[in-house]
Amino acid sequence: MFKNTLGLPDQLHDYIxxxxxxxxxxxxxxxxETEHHKQARMQISPDQGQLIALLIRLMSARRVLEIGVFTxxxxxxxxxxxxxxxxxxxxxxxxxxxxxxxxxxxQAGVQSKIDLHIAPALETLDSLLQxxxxxxxxxxxxxxxxxxxxxxxxxxxxxxxxxxxxAIDNVLWSGRIADPQSTDKxxxxxxxxxxxxxxxxRVQVSLLPLGDGITLALxxx
Numbered sequence: 395m396f397k398n399t400l401g402l403p404d405q406l407h408d409y410i411x412x413x414x415x416x417x418x419x420x421x422x423x424x425x426x427e428t429e430h431h432k433q434a435r436m437q438i439s440p441d442q443g444q445l446i447a448l449l450i451r452l453m454s455a456r457r458v459l460e461i462g463v464f465t466x467x468x469x470x471x472x473x474x475x476x477x478x479x480x481x482x483x484x485x486x487x488x489x490x491x492x493x494x495x496x497x498x499x500x501q502a503g504v505q506s507k508i509d510l511h512i513a514p515a516l517e518t519l520d521s522l523l524q525x526x527x528x529x530x531x532x533x534x535x536x537x538x539x540x541x542x543x544x545x546x547x548x549x550x551x552x553x554x555x556x557x558x559x560x561a562i563d564n565v566l567w568s569g570r571i572a573d574p575q576s577t578d579k580x581x582x583x584x585x586x587x588x589x590x591x592x593x594x595x596r597v598q599v600s601l602l603p604l605g606d607g608i609t610l611a612l613x614x615x
Contacts, residue, residue: 400569400603415441421470424498428465433491436464438537438563439605443468446535446561447475449610455532459522459553460484461515461546462538466495472535473504482508483522483531485515485538516542519549529555537563540580543587547611551596556615562591566607 402410417425417440428437450458450472456479463469463486472482486492489512499505511518515538534550536543543562550560567584570576588609591599597611 400566400605400607411441415444417444418474420498420502421467421474424465424467424470424494427494428467431465431494433464436537438468440467442563442605442608443471445602445604445608447471449559449561450475450533453532453559456480457531457533458482459531459534459550461519461534461536461550462486463492463495463510464488464537465491466498468535468537469495469508470498470502470504472533473499473507474502476504476507480507483518484508484510485518486510486512487514488512516545516549519546519553522553523549528552529558531555532558534558534560535563536560540564540583540587543583544590547587547591551611551613554613556613558613560597560609560611560613562609562611564606565601565609566603568606571607 421440421443425437425440428434446468456477458472458476460469460472460482463484469482469484476482492510492512496505499508531553532555534554536546536550538546554560565584565588567581570578570581571584591609591611597613600610602608602610
């Protein structure tokens with residue numbers, strides 16, 4: 395079973411999924427394969443993916459940025475939600491992990507929508523900014539190494555158009571974010587990040603207890 399929404403009893407969580415989740419078979423196949431991966435915890439939950447797809451369709455997004463691909467569940471979800479002329483610029487450093495993603499992208503017939511960059515994401519983001527692509531993206535999804543979340547956030551915000559939306563995963567870090575006794579390095583890093591976003595006047599923010607916690611940040615016009 396995939397990650398439970400934080401704080402919900404299993405019975406209630408199952409009810410919500412039974413009455414809302416409509417996961418495509420190819421997405422379920424990829425999720426199930428990834429469950430056996432040594433880094434399976436890095437995969438988003440299908441209810442998170444469904445929310446992202448809904449937001450992309452709601453915004454009529456055509457240009458999307460993804461920071462952190464892993465085995466491609468979120469990329470596949472995004473690409474399937476994009477129109478035929480949509481583009482997903484996807485950033486990752488692993489040829490091994492993204493090889494799984496590519497296999498499913500081809501199977502779903504969406505590989506032409508995905509521009510995969512195998513390089514440190516900060517290099518790719520800086521290159522996009524230097525090539526004049528600031529404020530050209532409609533949507534951004536951040537789900538990569540937590541140490542660079544603040545850096546990813548600042549660059550992605552520059553790349554988003556006014557009215558664009560950013561979604562950031564793992565902002566509750568298994569609920570430990572609110573434990574005053576936790577001195578875990580990642581917990582401390584995520585606390586700093588969450589405070590930064592909450593105090594940023596450039597965005598309107600909503601933090602949702604979905605999956606491992608997902609923040610939505612709307613870039614103000």
